[in-house]
Amino acid sequence: MLQEQTSIRAAEASHGTYDQLASDVLARAKDCGATEADIVVADGETFSVQVRVGAVDRLTKAREKRLGLRVFVGKRSATTSTSDFSRESLERLVSETCTLAKAVVEDQVSGLPDAVQMARDWPDLDLYDDTTLGTETQIEWAKRGEAAAFAADPRVTNSEGAEFDSSSGRVVLANSHGFVGSYKSSSYSLSVSPIATEPGTGAMQRDAWYEVQRKFSRLASAESIGQEATKRAVRRLGARKVATKRVPVVFDQETAGSLLANLCSAVSGYGLYKRASFLLDQLGQTIASDLITVYDDGRMAGGLGSRPFDGEGLATRKNTIVERGVLKSYLLDTYSGKKLGLSSTGNASRSVGESPSVGPTNFYLVPGVKSPEDIIGSVKEGLYVTDLIGFGINMVTGDYSRGACGFWIENGELTYPVEEITIAGNLKEMFKHIEMVGSDLVFRGRIASPTVKITEMMVAGN
Amino acid sequence: MTNQVQLTTFGVTELEAQHALDRLSVRDVDYADLYFESRVSESVSMEEGLVKRASKSISQGVGVRATAGEKTGFAYSDELTKKDLEIAADTARYIANSPKGDRAVPAPTQTRPTRDLYPVERAQAEAATPERVALLNEIDAEARRYDPRIKNVMASFNTEYKVVAVATSDGTLVGDVQPLSRLQITCIAEENGNRQVGSYGGGGRVGFEWYREGSRHLDYAREAAREAILNLSAVDAPAGVMPVVLAGGWPGILLHEAIGHGLEADFNRKKTSAFSNLIGKRVASDVCTIVDDGTLPFRRGSLNMDDEGTPTGCTTLIEKGILRGYITDKLNARLMGIALTGNGRRESYQSVVLPRMTNTFMLAGESDPQDIVRSVKKGLYAVSFGGGQVDITNGKFVFSASEAYLIEDGKITKPVKGATLIGNGPEILTKVSMVGHDLKLDNGIGTCGKDGQSVPVGVGLPTLKIDEITVGGTQG
Numbered sequence: 058m059l060q061e062q063t064s065i066r067a068a069e070a071s072h073g074t075y076d077q078l079a080s081d082v083l084a085r086a087k088d089c090g091a092t093e094a095d096i097v098v099a100d101g102e103t104f105s106v107q108v109r110v111g112a113v114d115r116l117t118k119a120r121e122k123r124l125g126l127r128v129f130v131g132k133r134s135a136t137t138s139t140s141d142f143s144r145e146s147l148e149r150l151v152s153e154t155c156t157l158a159k160a161v162v163e164d165q166v167s168g169l170p171d172a173v174q175m176a177r178d179w180p181d182l183d184l185y186d187d188t189t190l191g192t193e194t195q196i197e198w199a200k201r202g203e204a205a206a207f208a209a210d211p212r213v214t215n216s217e218g219a220e221f222d223s224s225s226g227r228v229v230l231a232n233s234h235g236f237v238g239s240y241k242s243s244s245y246s247l248s249v250s251p252i253a254t255e256p257g258t259g260a261m262q263r264d265a266w267y268e269v270q271r272k273f274s275r276l277a278s279a280e281s282i283g284q285e286a287t288k289r290a291v292r293r294l295g296a297r298k299v300a301t302k303r304v305p306v307v308f309d310q311e312t313a314g315s316l317l318a319n320l321c322s323a324v325s326g327y328g329l330y331k332r333a334s335f336l337l338d339q340l341g342q343t344i345a346s347d348l349i350t351v352y353d354d355g356r357m358a359g360g361l362g363s364r365p366f367d368g369e370g371l372a373t374r375k376n377t378i379v380e381r382g383v384l385k386s387y388l389l390d391t392y393s394g395k396k397l398g399l400s401s402t403g404n405a406s407r408s409v410g411e412s413p414s415v416g417p418t419n420f421y422l423v424p425g426v427k428s429p430e431d432i433i434g435s436v437k438e439g440l441y442v443t444d445l446i447g448f449g450i451n452m453v454t455g456d457y458s459r460g461a462c463g464f465w466i467e468n469g470e471l472t473y474p475v476e477e478i479t480i481a482g483n484l485k486e487m488f489k490h491i492e493m494v495g496s497d498l499v500f501r502g503r504i505a506s507p508t509v510k511i512t513e514m515m516v517a518g519n
Numbered sequence: 520m521t522n523q524v525q526l527t528t529f530g531v532t533e534l535e536a537q538h539a540l541d542r543l544s545v546r547d548v549d550y551a552d553l554y555f556e557s558r559v560s561e562s563v564s565m566e567e568g569l570v571k572r573a574s575k576s577i578s579q580g581v582g583v584r585a586t587a588g589e590k591t592g593f594a595y596s597d598e599l600t601k602k603d604l605e606i607a608a609d610t611a612r613y614i615a616n617s618p619k620g621d622r623a624v625p626a627p628t629q630t631r632p633t634r635d636l637y638p639v640e641r642a643q644a645e646a647a648t649p650e651r652v653a654l655l656n657e658i659d660a661e662a663r664r665y666d667p668r669i670k671n672v673m674a675s676f677n678t679e680y681k682v683v684a685v686a687t688s689d690g691t692l693v694g695d696v697q698p699l700s701r702l703q704i705t706c707i708a709e710e711n712g713n714r715q716v717g718s719y720g721g722g723g724r725v726g727f728e729w730y731r732e733g734s735r736h737l738d739y740a741r742e743a744a745r746e747a748i749l750n751l752s753a754v755d756a757p758a759g760v761m762p763v764v765l766a767g768g769w770p771g772i773l774l775h776e777a778i779g780h781g782l783e784a785d786f787n788r789k790k791t792s793a794f795s796n797l798i799g800k801r802v803a804s805d806v807c808t809i810v811d812d813g814t815l816p817f818r819r820g821s822l823n824m825d826d827e828g829t830p831t832g833c834t835t836l837i838e839k840g841i842l843r844g845y846i847t848d849k850l851n852a853r854l855m856g857i858a859l860t861g862n863g864r865r866e867s868y869q870s871v872v873l874p875r876m877t878n879t880f881m882l883a884g885e886s887d888p889q890d891i892v893r894s895v896k897k898g899l900y901a902v903s904f905g906g907g908q909v910d911i912t913n914g915k916f917v918f919s920a921s922e923a924y925l926i927e928d929g930k931i932t933k934p935v936k937g938a939t940l941i942g943n944g945p946e947i948l949t950k951v952s953m954v955g956h957d958l959k960l961d962n963g964i965g966t967c968g969k970d971g972q973s974v975p976v977g978v979g980l981p982t983l984k985i986d987e988i989t990v991g992g993t994q995g
Binding site: 518 | 571574592593594648649705759760869871911919938939990
């Protein structure tokens, strides 16, 4: 059969809008036998400077672009991506994608979302800042952050450096339903990693502090970030092991955030339909203490996880995941939703070269009323955890065993720093035994939690 | 040999590369290089008995770097025109802080690695999709046949075909072709509401036929199923300090975390490692000799040359318990005045070079593995691990067992649930009292993360006994 081939006008698109490029590629995919298709184009600029002991250590600058294509040939599908936007390369990509799709088996639930579900309009979520910072300004920020860390305490004798990063970019998503959406976003961050040395023994401890914002003007001062980093490094000096025992455990904001990340994985649709989550078949059941309410809010203004539409072009929204301990919703995209007999929650996340999966937007535990000091004050003997290392989490069973460091609590007071210990339990039980939730919720990433206290866990040390 | 690479592969002439290097080599620049990379990655995956996902990714670009003293200027581009190379060169040389113009550097001499550790034909490295689909289907059937309690099998087969060329201001132009593939299988077992997981896999710089040799793919499927079924009867792990026997192979992740990262030259130059200033000192018992060897044929962690064009080698890190050396890249070897070991690696053209491990393992000892187990009255026998992590500065490291057993009165008894082991890097190997004669390398599944960059690595270990380490179980 003779068929008129759609040509791709690639070169013109590279500095202008990608809408035309996307529509050309979609038309070409149709010519190659695709019944449905969608395309993501992302481009952006990144800048990064690392300063160490007062001097520039590394400076990185780049522009990058990438295009991802997903095609459906009936119920079969494949995904490809490339950084080469030349016409020949894209034409080859389209035909290879269709060939690849024909090589896999039919998957009855595969497909784009229904056309009526596509986002129609969306608010400006305040994700983009057009502030352009000069190279010297960014170097200066990193230098000031590190200098403040050194100045804050004489025991800071060395440094892993301070890093200032800025990036901005644009995402275009289009599909064969005629949906075309795009948005811009930016981010600015500073992290400082001082090393403190214990006088006498010479033992070293490193810690770090950081901040990320979508708007440059919202970034805390370089000095405050450096000072906090030093506070965290110095307080670890003289850490020791403790005896193995079962005690209450208080997680600070950062480590409590990691528990929320574990919860987030457990409610992700993909793990659930594969029967690889410890929260299988728990919808509507009590999975946590009644102090626990968790939201995932894709529309929070300026949020680090905010986006106007998800990786399939569905409107994002605020989902209640857990309400007073009861599991109310999973995080779903179209595919995992269909596998579970449910609708998408607008949580499709899309890295350019892959088919959609599920990801959080701004996923957080609603704060309680207790201050962190009150929570620590409630513990007669226990552990305050400030850092966790390792991957000892079994998402299928919920079994949990990780390396920890922090402070030993005695009679409601932090006493000495502890390290080289593990904490162990099972996430199913841990969430049910969260007996206090702090008032100190701060967003430093897309997943955030206030301080929490768990009634009891096994601490292994000496 | 398959690893003859010309710059024309990337649409760049030698003259353009030379011009960019000249432009980079302003007065204060000690060294500059251009790293050209083209990569094709493919993946097929199966779940619920269906091979329903296939993907392919193509990327090409150049990383441009200039170093001046301790400073590194770096830029990268996915466009390879003369103009893009010039812009990248100007960005990279910014750090040299020098207004001076170009300086001519020696014209690079085209060479190629003196060996090919992984001569894999492209057609074998990138097998046709239907063959991959068939491989995964056989795996699914085999795992389910192993035991009816296996309720889901997830398997993926990934390949990467990478072509690289490095042009340097010290006059070399050398390229390599680096195939890499990996098969990964995860099984979910269920019985009366108890669900458990088991994983297994392998790979290397090998062609597709490797997976079918001796039905290796079916062995892997049975291993993943066996681990999942075994974990159905696992009891809670013990908590506290006890002797631990590590089986050979993948448990070598201990070495990677406990000492390997701490011996990367960058941390030691900056004196931020717990191993700083310990060269010549005892950091392990005298039964421990540990090397990093990038020259093992077909291994996942092996390379003909590192990403700076330096041939890889075998570096002795610890000899009979004494710390002998660090692993280096050009920048750190120059600044520290120590030997260049061919360990300068990067995830892609978009990342900077760092000193990284290749295949890190302990040489075989003299003990009989059975005697090692028999010597333990009460402890843990750990066979397989998930991942590990280390805090370089204080030396504390963890690694998490995914298959482990109790040892009671010298005998391996009940399987226990996964638990994290935690210890102190510079100290832990001094507690190794017995090393088996059964050195085993892992199957080729390791990926190491550092500074946000992932690179493939290998590990290896003979059966060994650690007299005491903290085990993070739940049972006191």
